[in-house]
Amino acid sequence: MDASESGLRERLVDVGVDLVAREGAQALTLREIARRAGVSHGAPRRYFPTHLELLSAIARRGFAELAARATAATGDGTAPPREQLAALGRVYLEFAVGSRGMYELMFRHDLLESGHLGLRDTSLPLFVRLVELVGRARPDADARVVAGALWANLHGIAQLWGWGSLQLATGADHFAPLLRSALDAHLGDGA
Template sequence: MPEPQNPPALRERLIDAGVELVLTGGAAAVGLRETARRAGVSHGAPRRYFPTHEDLLAAIARRGFAELATRFAVATEGVDTPHGRLRALGRTYVGYALTHRGMFELMFRHELLDSERHPSDRTPLRESTLPLFGAIVALLADAGHQEPEVTAAALWANLHGLAQLTAWGSLQLVLGSAGGATEAAGEERDETRHDAGGTGTGAGTGDGIDGRTDRLITAVLDAHLGATP
Protein backbone atom coordinates (compact mmCIF):
# COMPACT_ATOMS: atom_id res chain seq x y z
CA MET A 1 0.00 0.00 0.00
CA PRO A 2 1.63 3.29 -1.06
CA GLU A 3 2.38 5.79 1.66
CA PRO A 4 3.50 9.43 1.56
CA GLN A 5 7.25 9.95 1.89
CA ASN A 6 6.84 13.13 3.93
CA PRO A 7 6.54 12.07 7.62
CA PRO A 8 4.71 15.25 8.77
CA ALA A 9 2.24 14.85 5.90
CA LEU A 10 1.57 11.23 6.82
CA ARG A 11 1.12 12.13 10.48
CA GLU A 12 -1.45 14.79 9.57
CA ARG A 13 -3.17 12.38 7.20
CA LEU A 14 -3.56 9.87 10.02
CA ILE A 15 -4.97 12.56 12.32
CA ASP A 16 -7.39 13.61 9.56
CA ALA A 17 -8.62 10.02 9.36
CA GLY A 18 -8.95 9.85 13.14
CA VAL A 19 -10.97 13.06 13.22
CA GLU A 20 -13.39 11.62 10.66
CA LEU A 21 -13.81 8.49 12.76
CA VAL A 22 -14.44 10.49 15.95
CA LEU A 23 -17.03 12.71 14.27
CA THR A 24 -18.94 9.75 12.84
CA GLY A 25 -18.57 7.13 15.56
CA GLY A 26 -17.02 8.72 18.63
CA ALA A 27 -13.68 7.89 20.21
CA ALA A 28 -14.61 4.20 20.40
CA ALA A 29 -14.45 4.05 16.60
CA VAL A 30 -10.79 5.12 16.56
CA GLY A 31 -8.38 2.21 16.41
CA LEU A 32 -4.86 2.25 15.00
CA ARG A 33 -5.74 -0.29 12.31
CA GLU A 34 -9.01 1.38 11.33
CA THR A 35 -7.30 4.78 11.23
CA ALA A 36 -4.63 3.35 8.96
CA ARG A 37 -7.27 1.80 6.72
CA ARG A 38 -9.19 5.07 6.52
CA ALA A 39 -5.97 6.95 5.71
CA GLY A 40 -5.06 4.40 3.03
CA VAL A 41 -1.76 3.32 4.57
CA SER A 42 -0.36 0.10 6.02
CA HIS A 43 -1.68 -0.97 9.40
CA GLY A 44 1.75 -0.49 10.95
CA ALA A 45 2.09 3.14 9.82
CA PRO A 46 0.36 4.79 12.82
CA ARG A 47 2.86 3.25 15.27
CA ARG A 48 5.66 5.32 13.72
CA TYR A 49 4.01 8.52 14.91
CA PHE A 50 1.71 7.37 17.71
CA PRO A 51 3.33 4.71 19.90
CA THR A 52 0.06 4.12 21.74
CA HIS A 53 -3.61 4.40 21.01
CA GLU A 54 -3.86 7.21 23.54
CA ASP A 55 -1.18 9.20 21.71
CA LEU A 56 -3.34 9.13 18.59
CA LEU A 57 -6.46 10.12 20.54
CA ALA A 58 -4.60 13.04 22.14
CA ALA A 59 -3.46 14.29 18.74
CA ILE A 60 -7.05 14.14 17.48
CA ALA A 61 -8.27 15.97 20.57
CA ARG A 62 -5.77 18.79 19.93
CA ARG A 63 -7.47 19.27 16.57
CA GLY A 64 -10.72 19.75 18.45
CA PHE A 65 -9.23 22.47 20.64
CA ALA A 66 -7.78 24.17 17.57
CA GLU A 67 -11.14 24.11 15.79
CA LEU A 68 -12.93 25.44 18.85
CA ALA A 69 -10.43 28.31 19.08
CA THR A 70 -11.12 29.15 15.44
CA ARG A 71 -14.87 29.16 16.09
CA PHE A 72 -14.35 31.49 19.05
CA ALA A 73 -12.41 33.90 16.87
CA VAL A 74 -15.17 33.93 14.24
CA ALA A 75 -17.96 34.27 16.81
CA THR A 76 -16.36 37.23 18.56
CA GLU A 77 -15.27 39.09 15.44
CA GLY A 78 -16.81 42.54 15.43
CA VAL A 79 -18.15 42.23 19.00
CA ASP A 80 -16.84 45.27 20.86
CA THR A 81 -17.70 44.74 24.53
CA PRO A 82 -16.07 42.17 26.86
CA HIS A 83 -19.48 40.93 27.99
CA GLY A 84 -20.65 40.59 24.41
CA ARG A 85 -17.59 38.54 23.57
CA LEU A 86 -18.09 36.35 26.64
CA ARG A 87 -21.69 35.69 25.60
CA ALA A 88 -20.52 34.76 22.11
CA LEU A 89 -17.91 32.41 23.59
CA GLY A 90 -20.51 30.76 25.83
CA ARG A 91 -22.94 30.10 23.02
CA THR A 92 -20.19 28.81 20.76
CA TYR A 93 -18.83 26.49 23.45
CA VAL A 94 -22.19 24.86 24.16
CA GLY A 95 -23.08 24.74 20.46
CA TYR A 96 -19.82 22.95 19.64
CA ALA A 97 -20.36 20.48 22.47
CA LEU A 98 -23.83 19.60 21.18
CA THR A 99 -22.95 19.31 17.49
CA HIS A 100 -19.56 17.58 17.91
CA ARG A 101 -20.32 15.17 20.74
CA GLY A 102 -17.61 12.62 19.94
CA MET A 103 -14.89 15.23 19.66
CA PHE A 104 -16.03 17.20 22.71
CA GLU A 105 -16.03 14.11 24.92
CA LEU A 106 -12.60 13.09 23.63
CA MET A 107 -11.15 16.54 24.36
CA PHE A 108 -11.87 16.17 28.07
CA ARG A 109 -11.05 12.50 28.69
CA HIS A 110 -9.13 12.39 31.94
CA GLU A 111 -6.65 9.70 30.98
CA LEU A 112 -5.59 11.79 27.98
CA LEU A 113 -5.38 15.00 29.97
CA ASP A 114 -3.05 13.43 32.54
CA SER A 115 0.28 14.92 31.47
CA GLU A 116 2.29 12.98 34.07
CA ARG A 117 0.99 9.62 32.88
CA HIS A 118 1.56 10.48 29.23
CA PRO A 119 4.66 12.69 28.95
CA SER A 120 5.31 13.97 25.47
CA ASP A 121 7.67 16.26 23.64
CA ARG A 122 4.55 17.98 22.36
CA THR A 123 2.40 20.37 24.37
CA PRO A 124 0.48 18.25 26.92
CA LEU A 125 -3.20 18.03 26.06
CA ARG A 126 -4.34 19.53 29.36
CA GLU A 127 -2.37 22.69 28.57
CA SER A 128 -4.44 23.04 25.39
CA THR A 129 -7.29 24.32 27.57
CA LEU A 130 -5.22 27.19 28.98
CA PRO A 131 -5.63 29.65 26.07
CA LEU A 132 -9.41 29.35 26.34
CA PHE A 133 -9.36 29.92 30.07
CA GLY A 134 -6.90 32.79 29.72
CA ALA A 135 -9.13 34.51 27.18
CA ILE A 136 -12.12 34.32 29.53
CA VAL A 137 -10.06 35.67 32.44
CA ALA A 138 -8.78 38.57 30.32
CA LEU A 139 -12.29 39.52 29.17
CA LEU A 140 -13.61 39.42 32.73
CA ALA A 141 -10.71 41.58 33.90
CA ASP A 142 -11.38 44.07 31.10
CA ALA A 143 -15.03 44.19 32.20
CA GLY A 144 -13.96 45.06 35.73
CA HIS A 145 -14.93 41.79 37.45
CA GLN A 146 -13.36 41.08 40.81
CA GLU A 147 -11.36 37.81 41.01
CA PRO A 148 -11.64 37.14 37.26
CA GLU A 149 -9.94 33.73 37.59
CA VAL A 150 -12.59 32.50 40.03
CA THR A 151 -15.44 33.87 37.94
CA ALA A 152 -13.92 32.36 34.79
CA ALA A 153 -13.63 28.94 36.43
CA ALA A 154 -17.23 29.06 37.66
CA LEU A 155 -18.52 30.22 34.27
CA TRP A 156 -16.61 27.51 32.42
CA ALA A 157 -17.83 24.85 34.84
CA ASN A 158 -21.44 25.99 34.43
CA LEU A 159 -21.29 26.05 30.63
CA HIS A 160 -19.57 22.66 30.50
CA GLY A 161 -22.14 21.16 32.85
CA LEU A 162 -24.98 22.67 30.82
CA ALA A 163 -23.56 21.16 27.64
CA GLN A 164 -23.12 17.71 29.19
CA LEU A 165 -26.51 17.59 30.90
CA THR A 166 -28.22 18.70 27.69
CA ALA A 167 -26.37 16.10 25.63
CA TRP A 168 -27.32 13.38 28.13
CA GLY A 169 -30.97 14.44 28.08
CA SER A 170 -30.95 15.20 31.80
CA LEU A 171 -32.13 18.80 31.51
CA GLN A 172 -34.87 17.81 29.08
CA LEU A 173 -36.04 15.24 31.63
CA VAL A 174 -36.18 17.60 34.59
CA LEU A 175 -37.61 20.52 32.65
CA GLY A 176 -40.10 18.49 30.64
CA SER A 177 -42.19 20.85 28.59
CA ALA A 178 -41.28 23.82 30.80
CA GLY A 179 -40.71 26.77 28.57
CA GLY A 180 -42.15 24.96 25.58
CA ALA A 181 -45.05 27.35 25.33
CA THR A 182 -42.64 30.27 25.29
CA GLU A 183 -40.19 28.75 22.79
CA ALA A 184 -41.19 31.15 20.06
CA ALA A 185 -40.90 34.10 22.40
CA GLY A 186 -37.46 32.94 23.49
CA GLU A 187 -36.32 32.63 19.89
CA GLU A 188 -37.67 36.10 19.19
CA ARG A 189 -35.61 37.44 22.09
CA ASP A 190 -32.59 35.63 20.66
CA GLU A 191 -32.99 37.51 17.39
CA THR A 192 -33.26 40.78 19.27
CA ARG A 193 -29.99 40.08 21.10
CA HIS A 194 -28.28 39.18 17.84
CA ASP A 195 -29.43 42.43 16.25
CA ALA A 196 -28.14 44.34 19.26
CA GLY A 197 -24.79 42.56 19.15
CA GLY A 198 -25.29 41.12 22.61
CA THR A 199 -24.33 37.53 21.79
CA GLY A 200 -21.99 38.08 18.91
CA THR A 201 -22.22 37.15 15.28
CA GLY A 202 -20.49 34.77 12.95
CA ALA A 203 -20.55 31.14 11.95
CA GLY A 204 -20.84 28.62 14.74
CA THR A 205 -22.25 31.07 17.31
CA GLY A 206 -25.56 29.30 17.79
CA ASP A 207 -25.12 25.94 16.02
CA GLY A 208 -27.13 23.19 17.69
CA ILE A 209 -28.82 25.53 20.17
CA ASP A 210 -32.60 25.64 20.31
CA GLY A 211 -34.63 28.30 22.09
CA ARG A 212 -34.76 26.53 25.45
CA THR A 213 -31.05 25.74 25.47
CA ASP A 214 -30.31 29.33 24.55
CA ARG A 215 -32.34 30.57 27.51
CA LEU A 216 -30.39 28.24 29.81
CA ILE A 217 -27.12 29.57 28.41
CA THR A 218 -28.38 33.11 28.99
CA ALA A 219 -29.29 32.23 32.59
CA VAL A 220 -25.77 30.91 33.21
CA LEU A 221 -24.16 33.96 31.64
CA ASP A 222 -26.42 36.40 33.46
CA ALA A 223 -25.63 34.73 36.78
CA HIS A 224 -21.92 35.47 36.31
CA LEU A 225 -21.89 38.54 34.09
CA GLY A 226 -25.10 40.34 34.99
CA ALA A 227 -28.17 40.63 32.80
CA THR A 228 -27.87 42.42 29.48
CA PRO A 229 -29.78 45.72 29.59
Protein backbone atom coordinates in the same frame (compact mmCIF):
# COMPACT_ATOMS: atom_id res chain seq x y z
CA MET B 1 10.29 13.58 8.46
CA ASP B 2 9.92 13.76 4.68
CA ALA B 3 6.77 14.90 2.86
CA SER B 4 5.33 11.39 2.43
CA GLU B 5 5.81 10.62 6.13
CA SER B 6 4.29 13.96 7.08
CA GLY B 7 1.42 13.24 4.70
CA LEU B 8 0.74 9.87 6.32
CA ARG B 9 0.88 11.40 9.80
CA GLU B 10 -1.68 14.02 8.75
CA ARG B 11 -3.83 11.38 7.03
CA LEU B 12 -3.94 9.33 10.23
CA VAL B 13 -5.11 12.41 12.16
CA ASP B 14 -7.62 13.28 9.40
CA VAL B 15 -9.04 9.76 9.56
CA GLY B 16 -9.24 10.01 13.34
CA VAL B 17 -11.06 13.36 13.12
CA ASP B 18 -13.55 11.88 10.66
CA LEU B 19 -13.98 8.72 12.74
CA VAL B 20 -14.65 10.61 15.98
CA ALA B 21 -17.20 12.79 14.17
CA ARG B 22 -19.05 9.80 12.74
CA GLU B 23 -18.75 7.22 15.51
CA GLY B 24 -17.57 8.94 18.68
CA ALA B 25 -14.44 8.81 20.79
CA GLN B 26 -14.86 5.12 21.67
CA ALA B 27 -14.24 4.21 18.01
CA LEU B 28 -10.73 5.68 18.01
CA THR B 29 -8.56 2.59 18.12
CA LEU B 30 -5.16 2.46 16.43
CA ARG B 31 -6.27 -0.58 14.45
CA GLU B 32 -9.44 1.10 13.13
CA ILE B 33 -7.65 4.34 12.22
CA ALA B 34 -4.96 2.36 10.40
CA ARG B 35 -7.56 0.28 8.56
CA ARG B 36 -9.45 3.36 7.39
CA ALA B 37 -6.20 5.07 6.39
CA GLY B 38 -5.29 2.02 4.31
CA VAL B 39 -2.10 1.18 6.19
CA SER B 40 -0.95 -1.70 8.37
CA HIS B 41 -2.14 -1.69 11.96
CA GLY B 42 1.44 -1.05 13.11
CA ALA B 43 2.01 1.98 10.85
CA PRO B 44 0.51 4.60 13.22
CA ARG B 45 3.12 3.67 15.86
CA ARG B 46 5.87 5.14 13.67
CA TYR B 47 4.32 8.58 14.11
CA PHE B 48 2.44 8.12 17.37
CA PRO B 49 4.32 5.79 19.73
CA THR B 50 1.32 5.61 22.06
CA HIS B 51 -2.42 5.59 21.53
CA LEU B 52 -2.67 8.69 23.76
CA GLU B 53 -0.36 10.61 21.43
CA LEU B 54 -2.61 9.91 18.45
CA LEU B 55 -5.72 10.81 20.45
CA SER B 56 -4.02 14.04 21.54
CA ALA B 57 -3.20 14.95 17.94
CA ILE B 58 -6.85 14.41 17.03
CA ALA B 59 -8.05 16.41 20.05
CA ARG B 60 -5.67 19.26 19.12
CA ARG B 61 -7.63 19.60 15.88
CA GLY B 62 -10.80 19.99 17.92
CA PHE B 63 -9.26 22.68 20.11
CA ALA B 64 -7.96 24.48 17.03
CA GLU B 65 -11.43 24.44 15.47
CA LEU B 66 -13.05 25.65 18.69
CA ALA B 67 -10.45 28.42 19.00
CA ALA B 68 -11.07 29.53 15.41
CA ARG B 69 -14.80 29.65 16.03
CA ALA B 70 -14.27 31.59 19.27
CA THR B 71 -12.03 34.12 17.53
CA ALA B 72 -14.56 34.59 14.75
CA ALA B 73 -17.40 35.00 17.27
CA THR B 74 -15.66 37.67 19.33
CA GLY B 75 -14.48 39.63 16.31
CA ASP B 76 -11.96 42.35 16.96
CA GLY B 77 -12.48 42.22 20.73
CA THR B 78 -13.99 45.69 21.00
CA ALA B 79 -17.51 44.57 21.96
CA PRO B 80 -18.39 44.77 25.66
CA PRO B 81 -17.01 41.81 27.66
CA ARG B 82 -20.45 40.35 28.42
CA GLU B 83 -21.31 40.30 24.69
CA GLN B 84 -18.05 38.55 23.95
CA LEU B 85 -18.66 36.07 26.78
CA ALA B 86 -22.15 35.38 25.41
CA ALA B 87 -20.63 34.77 21.96
CA LEU B 88 -17.96 32.47 23.43
CA GLY B 89 -20.58 30.58 25.42
CA ARG B 90 -22.78 30.15 22.36
CA VAL B 91 -19.85 28.90 20.27
CA TYR B 92 -18.78 26.51 23.04
CA LEU B 93 -22.27 25.05 23.38
CA GLU B 94 -22.78 24.81 19.61
CA PHE B 95 -19.47 23.00 19.28
CA ALA B 96 -20.27 20.63 22.16
CA VAL B 97 -23.71 19.79 20.79
CA GLY B 98 -22.65 19.62 17.12
CA SER B 99 -19.36 17.75 17.60
CA ARG B 100 -20.14 15.47 20.55
CA GLY B 101 -17.47 12.87 19.81
CA MET B 102 -14.71 15.45 19.41
CA TYR B 103 -15.93 17.37 22.45
CA GLU B 104 -15.81 14.20 24.56
CA LEU B 105 -12.31 13.41 23.33
CA MET B 106 -11.02 16.94 23.96
CA PHE B 107 -11.87 16.86 27.64
CA ARG B 108 -10.66 13.36 28.49
CA HIS B 109 -8.77 13.61 31.75
CA ASP B 110 -6.02 11.21 30.67
CA LEU B 111 -5.19 13.34 27.63
CA LEU B 112 -5.24 16.64 29.50
CA GLU B 113 -3.32 15.27 32.49
CA SER B 114 -0.43 14.09 30.35
CA GLY B 115 1.46 17.38 30.01
CA HIS B 116 4.12 15.94 27.68
CA LEU B 117 1.52 15.50 24.93
CA GLY B 118 1.17 19.28 24.55
CA LEU B 119 -2.62 19.32 24.61
CA ARG B 120 -2.72 21.88 27.41
CA ASP B 121 -0.74 24.27 25.21
CA THR B 122 -3.62 24.12 22.75
CA SER B 123 -6.46 24.22 25.26
CA LEU B 124 -5.27 26.78 27.81
CA PRO B 125 -5.41 29.87 25.54
CA LEU B 126 -9.20 29.47 25.37
CA PHE B 127 -9.43 29.51 29.15
CA VAL B 128 -7.02 32.46 29.37
CA ARG B 129 -9.33 34.40 27.02
CA LEU B 130 -12.31 33.49 29.19
CA VAL B 131 -10.47 34.68 32.32
CA GLU B 132 -9.53 37.96 30.63
CA LEU B 133 -13.13 38.68 29.62
CA VAL B 134 -14.52 37.71 33.02
CA GLY B 135 -11.93 40.00 34.63
CA ARG B 136 -13.17 42.88 32.52
CA ALA B 137 -16.82 42.07 33.24
CA ARG B 138 -16.27 41.42 36.96
CA PRO B 139 -13.25 43.44 38.13
CA ASP B 140 -14.45 42.90 41.73
CA ALA B 141 -14.00 39.12 41.59
CA ASP B 142 -11.25 36.53 41.24
CA ALA B 143 -11.51 36.17 37.47
CA ARG B 144 -9.93 32.69 37.36
CA VAL B 145 -12.42 31.31 39.86
CA VAL B 146 -15.45 32.92 38.21
CA ALA B 147 -14.23 31.83 34.76
CA GLY B 148 -13.73 28.29 36.06
CA ALA B 149 -17.23 28.22 37.52
CA LEU B 150 -18.71 29.64 34.31
CA TRP B 151 -16.84 27.08 32.22
CA ALA B 152 -18.02 24.27 34.50
CA ASN B 153 -21.58 25.57 34.15
CA LEU B 154 -21.28 25.64 30.34
CA HIS B 155 -19.75 22.18 30.34
CA GLY B 156 -22.66 20.91 32.43
CA ILE B 157 -25.18 22.53 30.10
CA ALA B 158 -23.42 20.92 27.13
CA GLN B 159 -23.42 17.46 28.70
CA LEU B 160 -26.98 17.57 29.98
CA TRP B 161 -28.23 19.08 26.70
CA GLY B 162 -26.47 16.36 24.71
CA TRP B 163 -28.15 13.70 26.83
CA GLY B 164 -31.57 15.34 26.40
CA SER B 165 -31.93 15.89 30.15
CA LEU B 166 -32.23 19.69 30.08
CA GLN B 167 -34.84 19.69 27.36
CA LEU B 168 -36.90 17.26 29.42
CA ALA B 169 -36.42 19.11 32.72
CA THR B 170 -36.86 22.68 31.44
CA GLY B 171 -39.01 22.27 28.36
CA ALA B 172 -36.49 24.43 26.48
CA ASP B 173 -36.06 23.80 22.77
CA HIS B 174 -32.75 25.69 22.60
CA PHE B 175 -29.90 26.23 25.04
CA ALA B 176 -29.92 30.05 24.64
CA PRO B 177 -32.03 30.74 27.78
CA LEU B 178 -29.75 28.46 29.80
CA LEU B 179 -26.70 30.33 28.52
CA ARG B 180 -28.25 33.68 29.50
CA SER B 181 -29.05 32.35 32.94
CA ALA B 182 -25.50 31.02 33.40
CA LEU B 183 -24.06 34.39 32.40
CA ASP B 184 -26.41 36.17 34.80
CA ALA B 185 -25.45 33.78 37.61
CA HIS B 186 -21.71 34.32 37.16
CA LEU B 187 -21.54 37.90 35.91
CA GLY B 188 -24.60 39.44 37.50
CA ASP B 189 -27.84 40.33 35.78
CA GLY B 190 -26.96 42.44 32.75
CA ALA B 191 -23.30 42.94 33.81
